[in-house]
Amino acid sequence: MKRRTFLTGGATAAARLSIQPAFSDSASTAAQPLMATAVESSAARLRTQFSKQFDPEYVENAILPFFLVSIYQGERSMLPMIDLSLTKENALPTDMWGLISKSWRPAPQDGVTVFLQGLDKRGPENRRKRIYMTAVTPDLYRPMFSDKVTKFFDGLLAPGNAGKPLMRSYLETFWHIYWDLHLGIKGDAIPAQVRQIGASFNTVLAYRNPTLQIVYENYMTVQKTSISCGAGSTLGSRISRQIKSRIRKRRSPGIGSKMAPAMTILPTRMLCSSASITSSRSANGAIRFTTSC
Template sequence: MILPKELAGLLPPAYDPDYVEHAVVPFLLSDQSVGERPSLPMIDVALSKQDAAPPHFWGMLYDGWEPDPQDGVAVFIQGYEQRGPDNERKKIYHSATTPDLYEAKYAGKVRGFMARLLGEANAGKPLMQRYYADYFDLYWDLHLGVSGAAIPAEVRQIGASFIDVLGHWYPTSDVVHDSVMRVRELRPALREWIDGRVQAVIDGDVAAADETFVYYWLKNGGGGEHFRRQDVVFECFHNFVAFSQWGNMVYQTMAALAPAGGDPAVRSWFAQTMRERPDEADTGAFTPLDRFVMELFRTISPNAGSLSTVETKVGVTSRRHSVVTPHPPVSRDPRHWRDPEAFDPGRYLSAPTSVDNDEAKARQAGLARCPFPPAPFKLNDGRQAEVTNSAFGAVYSVVDGTAHPVCDAAGYAPFGFGYRRCGGEQLTVEFLKEFLRTVWNNGIEFVRLDVDEPVRMPVSPRSLIDDTIGFQRVR
């Protein structure tokens, strides 16, 4: 292809022609607008998730460098109208990450990961390298019930390469080019391996299969059109993006808790929370530790925004344009919170939840009706449970008659808005709660290490950190 003059000088000459044409050029020609800060806890369906991904990512997801739903698709890049009635696809996804499943099915895996990460052998060492040394064992164990030597080296490599692209981001850099091409090389083998493991779950050849996400996606999707077999496989791969915020939150939380250079308010609230029965319900919908972690997410906000596509017109020409609805400015908006810059977990004692936001709340907000009428989706995995939604679209579960809501306030934005909220939000909160319990129970204090040449590590989209935080035991 013939490149515009203003682009030709920017491109490294040794890059593969397909990569230049389908990754670099679309990236350089693309643009994104920063959208409005929502004043209600929802986002309009006109801002679509359909194909809402950075242009240089498509080559990692599909052979043809562009979306091909026949090969599978993730709910995070799927428009509302493509998800089945009443956001069914999101509800099926969420069925595998509900809070009741954490303690019963997933906690042992996460606790084992935390015990290794914060074990004595890692004291005084840069911790994020140790985090990623074990991360993919936890990732694949949660998804497919496989870890250790049963994970092929190529599968580990493709995960690391994907994270390199997320963190380093720019396709004109060598590390992104090399990582994208490595993902493309290894993806067919990865897809075949995942598909084989999915079949093993179906055939009953996986021990404790009900301790995997895939088990619940298969049971509650039922092999139907709104969560097909190829979609189950695709979600296992695409979750590299969604779960990348775990590492970023661990790092930012360590930095906030460190006596040197950390946040005194965070340290004070942490000590107060952990001394006062952190996991026992007191007032409101959330436990003290829930509230502390939620405030960490509000103030740190590891995901910068919700990416959408929207149709725009220039003259008679229509095209899809990318819009980012920002998270941090919404979470700190004085329209939504008193003293929004303060670290105060107590704000969630009275914040509205997805249970509270019903038809009456929609009308109170000035709307004629529920934008997203509550539509319970009954689960078929053996639980007496359903996944439903608030008036503004936020999905949550009701298990054995007990609701497990999320904070449904416009000012709580780290996981997105309304029907677009992250389907794994509550699992991510549980992950960080487990990290904090281990820190407290092991008497750990985080320290800045004197490292001559710290390793620069990708931890989430457009985020690189210097691996200079370690820990020591102080009690």
């Protein structure tokens, strides 16, 4: 196992040099625990180095964790991470929480995605994950998703895009397919704030180095852009109506009532951080799904 190999360019290289005594990548020190004084000293040097260039909250919650939190890499697990000994609870790099939480840390009261939730919190027999997966079974792909996905790739791979960077076209049109699949909303109906947050979010992931100015600007765009999804907000009410409408439409003889979809459990606040779906079983054994946003 190895510690994270730090990026080696520009300001990051200087930062690495300033903390190298405490955070060496060599095998001789990888297993040695770091002393509290060494961590405090390295944190102080990082604050001094970046505090004039970046927002203090960003330095504390993005840059410091990026350098001071170790990430270990090993062989890919042969078995699914489904046991409680290897939990997925809040399994996100510490420096990235500011992208999905206004408080820069886990905030389950504002909404939880099943992908960052431990098995013990998903309900009996992994219920939340099972509900999510009901939207992507083979018998539903053809009637619900196939035409939209085919149209998306026909446009992406159209002759007009020949000779152009494919990923640029993909990122520019991604939110069209994302919102269309989830809520049946597309084109100009997609809120401008969502497009802005999505573009900034992808930029941060592409560079993945919080000491770069372009990462800082886009990170803070996501952090500071507020999309109100509460029950009384315009966007929240619209999402709630779309979710309920799509569930009603999918309770048809040709599809059945298994449609409480992944489409309604949206992963981050790029759509609505508080969107959620809960389930309960009635006396006759039927499962009732309740959405909230």
